[in-house]
Amino acid sequence: MTLTTSPPVFDARASLRFPADLRLTAEQFELVCAENREAVLELDADGRLIAMTPTGSETGSRNGELFFQLKLFASRAGGWKAFDSSTGFRLPDGSVFSPDASLIRLDRWQALSPNERRGFAPLCPDLVVELASPGDETPRGLTALRSKMTAYQINGARLGWLLIPQEQAVEVFPAFGIPQRLELLEVLEATPEFPGLQLQLAEIWAG
Numbered sequence: 698m699t700l701t702t703s704p705p706v707f708d709a710r711a712s713l714r715f716p717a718d719l720r721l722t723a724e725q726f727e728l729v730c731a732e733n734r735e736a737v738l739e740l741d742a743d744g745r746l747i748a749m750t751p752t753g754s755e756t757g758s759r760n761g762e763l764f765f766q767l768k769l770f771a772s773r774a775g776g777w778k779a780f781d782s783s784t785g786f787r788l789p790d791g792s793v794f795s796p797d798a799s800l801i802r803l804d805r806w807q808a809l810s811p812n813e814r815r816g817f818a819p820l821c822p823d824l825v826v827e828l829a830s831p832g833d834e835t836p837r838g839l840t841a842l843r844s845k846m847t848a849y850q851i852n853g854a855r856l857g858w859l860l861i862p863q864e865q866a867v868e869v870f871p872a873f874g875i876p877q878r879l880e881l882l883e884v885l886e887a888t889p890e891f892p893g894l895q896l897q898l899a900e901i902w903a904g
Contacts, residue, residue: 720744723787727816730785739785740793742848749795755904756830759862762901763828764798770894771800778806780822787817788852794845800824800891821852824891828901829861846870855890862902 721729726740737749752760764781771777782797799822806814813819827842839861846857850870857870866880871888879885887894 715746715748719746721746723791723793723817726793737795739795740791742788742790742792744791750832752830756828758904759828759860759901760797762903763826763860763896766896766900767798767800767824767826774893776803777801778803785817786822787819788821788848790848790852792848792852793817794848796822796825796849797828798826800894821849821854823855824857824887824894825849825854826858826860829859829863831863843868843876846876856888858885858896860898860901862904865898865902867898 721740721744723740726738726746729746730736730738737751739747739749741747760782764779768779771779778801780796780799780801782795784799785793785795786799787793801818801820801822805820805823806818809818809820825846827846829839829842832838833842842859846859846868847870849857850872853872854870855872859868859870859876861868864880866878867882867885869877869879871877883897883899885896885898
């Protein structure tokens with residue numbers, strides 16, 4: 698599909714609407730995002746736009762705590778780079794997703810060109826974390842998040858965590874194999890590929 702050349706206008710008061718058959722390449726998606734910076738968008742592997750909504754304040758606080766803990770780990774351990782929820786990654790299957798928090802090995806990040814770093818980095822993070830908001834914590838919402846976690850898994854993530862605050866549960870998606878559900882943990886420890894990485898869950902659940 699060819700995008701029109703007329704400058705798009707985004708009205709923050711109105712909802713974005715997309716034709717059901719609209720399909721974009723990752724390059725076209727990046728242009729759309731550049732012209733609609735107020736919008737929160739992702740791109741599915743088949744080129745469909747996914748419109749996201751801003752999180753509530755409690756979820757935003759949890760996101761902040763989550764990123765803080767990963768950033769602190771990356772700073773102390775060395776060899777890692779942490780990213781927050783505003784960061785989009787272009788996965789090998791052509792989708793562009795923005796995990797709520799993520800880690801990439803520093804050598805993988807440094808191997809990217811300056812242009813690749815400025816845009817949607819063309820790789821899947823080593824660790825991806827998604828944090829369910831109250832609107833996600835329904836069977837339908839969790840199904841969508843689990844599908845997203847599986848996509849990260851297929852695209853090369855070494856570890857994925859789906860945090861579900863209302864249930865105080867974590868679903869762990871390994872690089873290979875079946876996800877595992879953990880409940881009522883105080884400390885979540887990563888797999889050996891991330892030595893020393895822990896999440897203090899009580900501080901995240903507190904919101």
